[in-house]
Amino acid sequence: MIESQPNLRPFDDDDYLFSGEGPVDATIAELEAKLAPLRYRPPATDWLRAQRVFSGSNRGALLAAAAILIMVTAVSWVQVGLPDSAAWSVRTLAGTATIDSADLSATGQFAVGQWLETGARSRVRVDVADIGGVTVHENSRLRLLRSEALREHRLQLAQGKIEAFIFAPPRLFFVDTPSAIAVDYGCQYTLEVDESGAGRLEVTLGWVSFEDGDRRSFVPRGAVCLTEPEHGPGTPFFADATAAFREALRVFDFEPGRETALDVILDHARPRDALTLWHLLTRVENDQIGLVYDRLAEFRAPPDGVKRQGILRGNRPMLERWRRDLNYLW
């Protein structure tokens, strides 16, 4: 029941405010017009619209549309029924690329086992089955290793830079680099590899797990992870961490002088850098775990059930529980 309100006329069933129909209320219409600049508009990186395209419903129209930024994540949603030898569609964005050394025309097919290479001025877009896509930048070498429905999609990035977005469940799409594998958990990211095999992963949406054997770095939105041959994936950090923090972390991960570097890391850590500190709990020497624990606990006390002794001993359930609790900081 509508309470009677002073200065409020009874509501009309078809009044413009409620239904948007009937005689236009000039004041409301003016407010609508003034607020219009804030209205939702699909961004260029509207991945869900891209997903509809990649599902085939508007494939032609969207391929002619503005560029869509997509990041490679290691989740593979293989299309049902897609055989292992299925080829992915490729479109040239700029310059001339090759597939197995043959020039790629405006469009082409990228099959399992083939190498796609871009030159100094060429870029291409690759449809990843029907689950997303990859933009391959200049001077890149990319190989399609596997494309199998419901099991795995896998690329090899030997060198260069890719940006991809994949709309798929976790751990179905993978990108192999010389020193780590990017495993998608539903996200967008940029992945670069240089001539030495060193790499850089930066996530702009969702999560990526950057892995080499048992060494795993969980990289969320806004974070970066470096990787180098002989070392594997480094410790993830947020892109807005201080320069001193980032440099000390690089030394810690890839060069001699870890102990000194750790002191700098702990000194320059912000609450948001709990992401990095949590990873360090399992990467520092045993006698240093307490230092990291204490610094991390300053930012956010461990939740119930997580004990200092347990963390010092590397108790996995406690580590995971604390990671989930720390999530809000990043």
Added chain:
Amino acid sequence: MSLALPADGNLPIGHASMQARSAHDAEAALVSAARSGNRAAFATLYDRHVRMVHGMLLTRVPHHDAADLAQEVFLHAMNRIETLRDPSSFGPWLATITRRLAAQLHRQRAASAKGEDARAAPPSSDTDAGSARSEAIRILTVIRSLPETYQDTLTLRLVEGLTGPQIAACTGLSHGSVRVNLHRGMAMLKQRLGLADAVEQTS
């Protein structure tokens, strides 16, 4: 049941219920399909609800974060859709996720700001003085000063262009509740903007 319009032009309640039920079932079917991995179904759900999510975020986070965070809300929903018990409650479920991620962003910002009171943090200011966007932000700021009950419905109606029935369908609120929120909220908004009707002011 006859579907001829009565003389007063209003649909019989039963017919409206049938339409609502049909829409309800259609949405439940989309959710079920999305759960099974049908990505086109999820994209349809996205199209149907993105304005609700974006509008809700406008009242909770800096306006320039709303579009980006809206994408994240759907990503979150996509990865957790199997946890939705009632497929016909996708909208309210999504609204809950939206509120939670907005609150999370607030806490992140507060933590990054080293103890600044996040609740005291004002919406981000637009330095492009005199622009249409600046005026829009000014009005949004006033909407955000209203009781929370009115903020979402007013933003969804005035910014995102959703009608009352659409707002009800998305959020799970009754038509009556949406109507009351819109009318009371609008009266308050007009007063704070100095736009109260002469009739309202003098009656």
